[in-house]
Amino acid sequence: MKEIWVKTMNNNKNHKSIEEKVKSKNKRLKAVKNLKISLRVAQLVAPYIISLGLPIGIFKLSGKGIPFNLESIEHNPVIMKEFDTLGNEKIEKQYDSFNISTNLIRHYTELEKDDTGVYTREIETYKLNEENLDKIEQIMKTDYDELNEILGEPMVVSEIKNNPTNEELKTKDYLQAVVYSKDYDDVLVEKETKNEDLGLTIIEGVAFLISSICIIVFRHGIGYSFKKQIANIKEKYKPIDEESLEKEPNKKLVK
Secondary structure: OHHHHHHHHHHHHHHHHHHHHHHHHHHHHHHHHHHHHHHHHHHHHHHHHHHHHHHHHHHHHOOOOOOOOOOEEEEOOEEEEEEEOOOOEEEEEEOOOOOOOOOEEEEEOOOEEOOOOOEEEEEEEEEOOOOOHHHHHHHOOOOHHHHHHHHOOOEEEEEEEOOOOHHHHHOOOEEEEEEEEEOOOOOEEEEOOHHHHHHHHHHHHHHHHHHHHHHHHHHHHOOOOHHHHHHHHHHHOOOOOHHHHHHOOOOOOOO
16 A cells, blocks of 8 residues: 555656756747747848838938927038139038038149140149148148049049130149138038928838838848748747657756
């Protein structure tokens, strides 16, 4: 009788141990399943969030504000300084961007008269990566023959004049610099209007719609299926029972 009671107790212990293992493993399976599903959801929505946030961020950085929000937009004026080795200097300042904003140095050669009586000269234009005005002024003191070594190959165009002025005829080779900069000490605060905000909202909405369509088309092309991925995860990490645990004692939880 005592022997039967001991066997019964052992069987109960073994059964309880198996139940605990099943519960523990199912708990781990559920945690991994939820994590995998969360990652797939993030993978699903991330491109749309980026496609929505990207145009908003671009417009915000360009000083246009964000949609559905009437903001006070700050504008810093752009300064164009034009000066040459002849001593001439011109400065323009405006709150709208200039059509061209690349720093340049131009080399104007002396006017030469050809057989037809027309005057021509070459204009060599060098694009500058340098933005520091002091360094650009130092470059302006460089000998013409050394410009190619410092600034690389220029873009060359020919200028034709039928009736140049006496001053132009007297002028020898010279350099001209065009330098753009922003005046951060001068700020114009402008209140955004409802029409401007509406226009911005429409532009960003259209940009989001187009990018969303591109995402959908691309995913369809590569056979992406969110529902199929979720179904596979649920199948792979579905709860087990005691029989399954006994059949697969060495199966790893995550592969």
